[in-house]
Amino acid sequence: MINPHVSNETAKIKTVVFGLPNRGPVPSLEEAYDAKSYEAVQKGNYPSEQAVIDEMSAVLNVFKKYNIEVLRPKQLDHYNQIFARDVSFVIDDTLFVANLISDRGLETGAFEDIFKSVGDSLELMEAPIRAEGGDIILYNDILFVGTCKKENFGKFKTTRTNYEAVEYLKSRFPHKHVIPIELKKCDTNPTKGILHLDCAFQPVGKDKAIIYTEGFENKSDAGLMQEIFGKNNLFEITPEEDYYMNTNIFSLSPDLVISERNFKRLNTHLTKEWGIAVEEVPYAEISKMGGLLRCSTMPLVRE
Ligand SMILES: NC(=O)NCCC[C@H](N)C(=O)O
Secondary structure: OOOOEEOEOOOOEEEEEEOOOOEOOOOOOOOOOOHHHHHHHHHOOOOOHHHHHHHHHHHHHHHHHOOOEEEOOOOOOOOEOOOHHHOEEEEEOEEEEOEOOHHHHHHOHHHHHHHHHOOOOEEEOOOOOOEOHHHEEEEOOEEEEEEOOHHHOOOOOOOOOOHHHHHHHHHHOOOOEEEEEEEOOOOOOOOOOOOOHHHOEEEEOOOEEEEOHHHEOOHHHHHHHHHHHOHHHEEEOOHHHHHOOOOOOEEEEOOEEEEEOOOHHHHHHHHHHOOOEEEEEOOHHHHOOOOOOOOOEEEEEEO
């Protein structure tokens, strides 16, 4: 029996669910459900099965090095199971089952044993609520929820978390400040839209964050982040860095992260300016499917 517990993005990780290195068949343009996959299909450079296996093995080695307990979903046939983050998410002591986009619907069943392992600490997000873990970002008494302009929900495949989810989480966690962040959306051009909130923002350390404010629909949300974290505690990334998903690293503790080896400016800032050690891994191929390190990890227990 596991007692799920996560209240922020950075406390020492004990147990993590890590996606499987199955990328499924290469989708057609019509089947792609995020802009980076769309672009990779269009350009003919969708990652190979072997590249995905190699990149995820490098992350597994880091988990092993730090004695982190790793759980895996059950393997499905011919299905993309890399991005465990979105399938479910822990808020405080409850494991929520996401209500995923239907294109990813089979991923939930593959988590059955993980859901069973938490006993009664399980709760379903049901229609009309739509929510995916990439949009849920915890910062202790603050809960950031990535969403989009109300009139855009359902018009894009990259709209995954709706205002019904925001309202539900407000009532479910009355002691938390639930802050919706509207994201720009575009299904075909990754430079014009943001899939999930963790593709434009993530707290690191104890009081800092990596941020891409150009991905936010409202300028006021950039101001709000400055109020919460303070200007010097925000590392603003460039459009090019966002294209490669620099916000989407994974914290093992407040002073240790796993990051992509090509994120030179970010990794230098983390180590030299913020005293956060970086385990560098190759993950650039996986980024072509619209997710990176946060997206493929789902923390079940942090300290
Ligand atoms: N949290 C995330 O941003 N997850 C990445 C999911 C990528 C996947 N291709 C999707 O569109 O759902």
